Amino acid sequence: MKKTELLESEQVFGEVTEAMIDREQGIIRGVKLLGLRSKNRRNYDTPGVRQNASKVLEGARIYIDHPATATTPRSYRDKFAVVEGEVTYRAGLGHFGTIRYNPKHPVAEQFVWDVLHAPKSFGMSINASVKMGATDRGGDAAVESIDMVRSIDIVTNPATAEGLFESEQIEEEEMTIDIKTLREKHPELVKQLLEES
Numbered sequence: 209m210k211k212t213e214l215l216e217s218e219q220v221f222g223e224v225t226e227a228m229i230d231r232e233q234g235i236i237r238g239v240k241l242l243g244l245r246s247k248n249r250r251n252y253d254t255p256g257v258r259q260n261a262s263k264v265l266e267g268a269r270i271y272i273d274h275p276a277t278a279t280t281p282r283s284y285r286d287k288f289a290v291v292e293g294e295v296t297y298r299a300g301l302g303h304f305g306t307i308r309y310n311p312k313h314p315v316a317e318q319f320v321w322d323v324l325h326a327p328k329s330f331g332m333s334i335n336a337s338v339k340m341g342a343t344d345r346g347g348d349a350a351v352e353s354i355d356m357v358r359s360i361d362i363v364t365n366p367a368t369a370e371g372l373f374e375s376e377q378i379e380e381e382e383m384t385i386d387i388k389t390l391r392e393k394h395p396e397l398v399k400q401l402l403e404e405s
Contacts, residue, residue, distance in 0.1 A: 229320060234289075234311040236323060241265050241295060241360060242334060243302040249348045252302070254341070256353035261303050262295040264336075268357045270307060272315060273364070278335055282359065288313055291360065319362070333361040 228237045242261055244253040252261070270289035271282055289309035297303050309316060322329055335358040341350035391398050 226324070229323065231311060231320060234309045234316070235292070235306060236309065236320075237306045239291075239305055239307050239332070240301070241268075241291065241303050241305050241332060244300070245348060251344065251348040251350045254350050254352060256339070257351055258297055260353055262297060264354050264357045265291055265295045265303055265305060265360075266293070267291060268360050270309070270332075270360045270362065272362050274333060274361050275335070278337075278358065288315065288319070288362065330362055330364050333363045335359045335361055 229235070242252060242257075242265065245251050268291045269282075269287055270291065271286045272288050273286065275282055287310075289307045291305050292308040293306050295303050295305040309319065313319075334354075337355045337358070339352040339355060341352040343349045
């Protein structure tokens with residue numbers, strides 16, 4: 209199994225009601241934290257994920273926007289909420305929980321408005337270290353387990369498909385690349401490096 213660092217988005221809410229939100233306490237219930245399959249061709253509906261996702265999602269910090277890479281340190285000002293209490297798995301749907309957000313955060317009112325009136329205008333993205341397994345016949349790679357959740361990020365530019373929120377695939381993997389390949393595949397990066405040096 210291959211260890212992979214990833215940023216993976218998911219739909220935040222299905223149908224939202226005012227009863228799910230406690231503005232005074234900064235609590236929102238019924239948040240979908242992790243779905244079963246992603247548009248990035250990953251299958252989270254595996255025994256390993258069902259067994260450990262709840263544990264690693266509980267207490268996860270929630271930030272505004274993605275970091276530059278999966279392992280980039282986060283700014284305190286971007287911290288918005290935490291996953292509070294038990295995370296539950298719902299068969300056929302994914303993992304759900306309660307978040308406690310800072311009602312005094314500069315984006316708190318915008319966030320609550322979007323939850324109530326435009327829940328498909330943003331997405332939740334898991335920033336995690338996972339163990340990848342085999343690829344199935346449909347081309348989806350099995351996520352065998354989630355080793356660690358660094359954060360769950362609220363993103364505004366998910367690539368949506370009928371309400372399923374997905375960010376563009378961003379992975380960190382160890383790799384070696386020669387100059388010829390770098391010039392062929394990333395000429396803009398070579399140009400930038402030359403200009404900066």
